[in-house]
Structures are given as C-alpha cells and as structure tokens.
Amino acid sequence: MVSIDGIEKALKQINSQQYVLNINGIYDENLRSILADYSFEFYAAKLTLGRDYDKNDFWGLFDAIKQDLVKYIYNWVDIRYYNYCRFKPNYFYGDKTEIVRAMLESEKSNK
Numbered sequence: 001m002v003s004i005d006g007i008e009k010a011l012k013q014i015n016s017q018q019y020v021l022n023i024n025g026i027y028d029e030n031l032r033s034i035l036a037d038y039s040f041e042f043y044a045a046k047l048t049l050g051r052d053y054d055k056n057d058f059w060g061l062f063d064a065i066k067q068d069l070v071k072y073i074y075n076w077v078d079i080r081y082y083n084y085c086r087f088k089p090n091y092f093y094g095d096k097t098e099i100v101r102a103m104l105e106s107e108k109s110n111k
Contacts, residue, residue: 004046011039037072041065084109 014021014035021027048061084102 001046001049004042004049007042008039008046011035011042034072034076037068041068041072 018027018032021031045062045065048058048065053061084105086098086102
C-alpha cells in the first residue's frame, strides 16, 4: 500500500504540472493516456489490497494488473528519454544537444 500511495502521489505531481509540461510540448494526448492508464491500474491494485480475497483470486487479479502495467510500460518507450532530459520550467528543447544526450543516455540504460 505504501508503494501504491507513493506512485499515486507521483502521478498526481505530474498531472499538477501538466500546464508547464504542455507549454513545453511534453504533455500531449499520448502522455495523458499513459498516466490515466497507470492511475487506473494502481487504483485497482489499491482496491484489491483493501479487500479480503481467496489467495487464488488475489493473485489472479494482481497478475492481470501486472500484465496491464507491462503493456503500459512498453507504450512508454517512445517517450522514455524524457526521464533523462534536464530542462527549465520555462524553456524546453532550446538546446538540441540536450535532446541527443538524453536519447543516448536512455538507450544506454536500456541495454
């Protein structure tokens, strides 16, 4: 539950910054959709942990949540280099070398 609370807090933090991210061309429909999917799955996980299930039902539900999360993480691949970008809240992508650096660093960490 503690981990889920932390993830939900991080998702809310990203959503609270959507205007700054949108101005800088980051918060698009793709990102909004991915964040909504993550929010839904972690909400489902929280509900599952809050109820009393037979252990087979419990693990069946968590396996389904895990498979959905794996699919959503795979969808994140197109924008994963954002995790490595350093940008100011009022200026993004002004330096093309920063974009290339972030993409290379992202690729290196995924090998």
